[in-house]
Amino acid sequence: MDSFLIKGGVPLHGEVKISGAKNAVLPIMAATLLTAEPCVIHGVPNLSDVKFMGQILAWLGAQVSLEGGSVRVQAHKIKGQGDYDLVRKMRGSICIMGPLLGRLQKVRVSLPGGCVIGARPINLHLKGFAALGAKIHIENGYVRATARRLAGGEVFLGGRAGSTVLGTANVMMAATLAEGVTVIESAACEPEVVDLAQFLNAMGARISGAGSPTLTITGVERLHGAEHEVIPDRIEAATYAIAAAATKGEVTITGARPDHLHAVFDKLHEAGVRVERAGAALTVRRGGRLRAVDVTTLPYPGFPTDLQAQMMALMTLTPGISIITERIFESRFMHVSELARLGADIEIEGPSAIVKGGQPLSGAPVMASDLRASAALVIAGLAARGATQVNRVYHIDRGYENLDGKLRALGARIERVDES
Numbered sequence: 001m002d003s004f005l006i007k008g009g010v011p012l013h014g015e016v017k018i019s020g021a022k023n024a025v026l027p028i029m030a031a032t033l034l035t036a037e038p039c040v041i042h043g044v045p046n047l048s049d050v051k052f053m054g055q056i057l058a059w060l061g062a063q064v065s066l067e068g069g070s071v072r073v074q075a076h077k078i079k080g081q082g083d084y085d086l087v088r089k090m091r092g093s094i095c096i097m098g099p100l101l102g103r104l105q106k107v108r109v110s111l112p113g114g115c116v117i118g119a120r121p122i123n124l125h126l127k128g129f130a131a132l133g134a135k136i137h138i139e140n141g142y143v144r145a146t147a148r149r150l151a152g153g154e155v156f157l158g159g160r161a162g163s164t165v166l167g168t169a170n171v172m173m174a175a176t177l178a179e180g181v182t183v184i185e186s187a188a189c190e191p192e193v194v195d196l197a198q199f200l201n202a203m204g205a206r207i208s209g210a211g212s213p214t215l216t217i218t219g220v221e222r223l224h225g226a227e228h229e230v231i232p233d234r235i236e237a238a239t240y241a242i243a244a245a246a247t248k249g250e251v252t253i254t255g256a257r258p259d260h261l262h263a264v265f266d267k268l269h270e271a272g273v274r275v276e277r278a279g280a281a282l283t284v285r286r287g288g289r290l291r292a293v294d295v296t297t298l299p300y301p302g303f304p305t306d307l308q309a310q311m312m313a314l315m316t317l318t319p320g321i322s323i324i325t326e327r328i329f330e331s332r333f334m335h336v337s338e339l340a341r342l343g344a345d346i347e348i349e350g351p352s353a354i355v356k357g358g359q360p361l362s363g364a365p366v367m368a369s370d371l372r373a374s375a376a377l378v379i380a381g382l383a384a385r386g387a388t389q390v391n392r393v394y395h396i397d398r399g400y401e402n403l404d405g406k407l408r409a410l411g412a413r414i415e416r417v418d419e420s
């Protein structure tokens with residue numbers, strides 16, 4: 001098992017190119033199950049989650065080849081049942097349900113179960129499938145959905161925390177091959193949902209309203225193969241922006257989509273961080289003293305929950321009190337106790353964390369618990385005095401392509417050590 005050994009205190013300098021978006025490529029890979037024809041996806045990041053999704057598709061019977069940042073999938077003949085263990089291991093794989101139900105009118109997968117950041121039920125996914133006429137059964141740890149013929153319908157997909165990203169993706173994919181028109185209300189508006197809709201339309205689907213809370217899908221008889229370039233990863237881009245500010249550095253981010261990051265850059269601006277745009281390149285640096293700001297996570301276009309931990313790391317370095325409220329996942333504060341090991345002063349009050357920032361951090365061994373929490377620990381380690389060891393970085397490899405290599409190219413003193 002690998003760890004990162006970080007010697008902090010070095011301002012990051014230079015240029016970093018952003019990779020394709022993990023949360024776009026996973027549902028897009030699943031969508032290739034909707035056709036027997038070959039599909040080719042470009043801009044695919046080299047991540048363990050991507051490899052995992054490839055294994056799941058191959059297990060279902062698809063031919064999958066991952067090479068040089070592109071994946072080619074041909075799901076000529078497939079089965080409707082996902083491997084119990086494979087699906088259980090990666091929550092994102094739940095998005096094979098919609099395509100399998102759409103194409104085969106039957107699907108059986110293991111219930112994903114919760115994870116460290118929350119219970120993460122799939123009731124809204126199932127509600128959407130039922131609105132298309134599917135019968136839902138839950139037995140022996142599996143969920144099964146069957147239908148004689150899917151038929152378009154109307155469904156409201158808003159839940160406890162607002163819209164659901166993969167729920168919207170799943171129901172949208174199933175509806176592409178349903179008879180008639182489906183309308184999804186309170187649909188997720190994330191750029192990754194829009195990217196998926198664009199890929200589906202390239203396959204011959206008829207989807208309108210992507211990016212708005214009302215999605216309309218007119219079912220078609222069949223879909224064909226298509227080629228697509230995945231959008232860049234907005235969470236990766238913002239993670240480097242926050243790392244630049246935390247280390248008092250100056251970093252130019254290339255290959256990102258600034259129009260996907262308004263809420264983040266607005267909050268960074270409020271905190272005293274400068275983000276200058278030249279074409280698509282974004283140069284980030286501190287514009288003087290940092291200011292403590294309050295942050296509340298919301299569905300897109302609000303401030304993303306996947307940046308809450310990284311923003312908290314920045315606020316531990318900022319003089320003053322900031323209140324960080326997590327509205328999407330009920331237990332996404334695993335990083336708090338690890339940041340405290342580095343000397344941060346944070347108190348949790350219900351859905352909020354009260355950060356008393358400004359005292360210098362000092363290096364220590366810390367434990368990664370989930371993908372974004374680990375990124376926050378790396379940022380804090382880069383800003384801390386002395387050495388920090390971040391253990392279990394396999395969490396990071398799930399969602400950041402070559403993080404340590406990219407940081408080293410920006411001057412960071414970080415190395416990957418194999419602990420086994």
Ligand code: EPZ
Nearest residue numbers: 023092120121122123124125159161164165166306328329
């Ligand atoms: C996606 O997860 C992302 N994952 C998550 O990124 C991201 O945090 C999340 O959207 C929110 O932006 C992928 O795209 C692979 P949700 P998803 O359904 O779709 C509740 C990362 O770090 N809910 O939008 O699973 C749910 O419990 C990961 O890259 C229901 O109650 O998230 C949560 O509280 C972590 N019932 C809220 O909605 C449902 O049926 C939002 O979850 C579905 C969701």
